[in-house]
Amino acid sequence: MSNLTPEVLISEDDIRKRVAELAQQISTDYNDSGDLVMIGVLKGSFIFLADLSRQLKIPRTIEFIAVSSYGSGSVSSGAVRLVMDVRGNIEGKHVLIVEDIVDTGHTLKYLIGMLKSHRPASVKTAALVRKAESAEVDVTIDYLGFDIGNEWVVGYGLDYAEQHRTLPYIGVVKPTDT
Numbered sequence: 001m002s003n004l005t006p007e008v009l010i011s012e013d014d015i016r017k018r019v020a021e022l023a024q025q026i027s028t029d030y031n032d033s034g035d036l037v038m039i040g041v042l043k044g045s046f047i048f049l050a051d052l053s054r055q056l057k058i059p060r061t062i063e064f065i066a067v068s069s070y071g072s073g074s075v076s077s078g079a080v081r082l083v084m085d086v087r088g089n090i091e092g093k094h095v096l097i098v099e100d101i102v103d104t105g106h107t108l109k110y111l112i113g114m115l116k117s118h119r120p121a122s123v124k125t126a127a128l129v130r131k132a133e134s135a136e137v138d139v140t141i142d143y144l145g146f147d148i149g150n151e152w153v154v155g156y157g158l159d160y161a162e163q164h165r166t167l168p169y170i171g172v173v174k175p176t177d178t
């Protein structure tokens with residue numbers, strides 16, 4: 001692995017401000033709506049989920065789910081497989097899926113359909129970043145942090161070959177860095 005530090009794309013300060021705005025909006029939207037369960041998609045969402053959930057001003061519970069994509073390397077075939085389901089019962093609850101990044105959209109689309117089969121009261125989505133140019137399926141992100149270009153980003157939960165997840169900012173890895 002390279003010792004090069006990824007170039008900053010979205011600073012720690014900008015992330016902090018945007019996460020606070022999203023938390024405020026979610027707190028307003030779900031106020032008095034009933035049980036809210038935030039479901040983090042492993043592994044990449046763990047930092048975003050931690051920061052976002054701690055800033056909410058409304059009651060919420062936390063679940064995790066894990067999926068894997070079929071396909072080789074960084075090229076997804078679009079087929080998604082459930083690796084770990086939520087532990088708790090989400091029937092009748094308001095579900096907020098929390099993702100670090102939406103790329104092709106296949107993972108989020110699969111999760112929305114799968115979680116709806118548990119008969120929740122509602123399903124909405126939050127993602128810190130979206131690669132708008134990479135979208136292959138139409139999927140709604142109700143709470144979006146940032147739109148980015150088609151670069152490989154790391155940090156704030158995102159990895160390149162499991163490296164850089166704990167960087168406090170979103171950085172860009174160039175092929176020459178690896």
Ligand code: PRP
Pocket residue numbers: 041042043044045069076099100101102103104105106107108158159
């Ligand atoms: C990333 C991300 C999403 C998915 C999005 O996970 O966390 O779950 O890819 O891609 P898509 O929109 O093309 O479906 P990744 O497979 O990198 O796993 P990780 O979260 O464990 O790093």
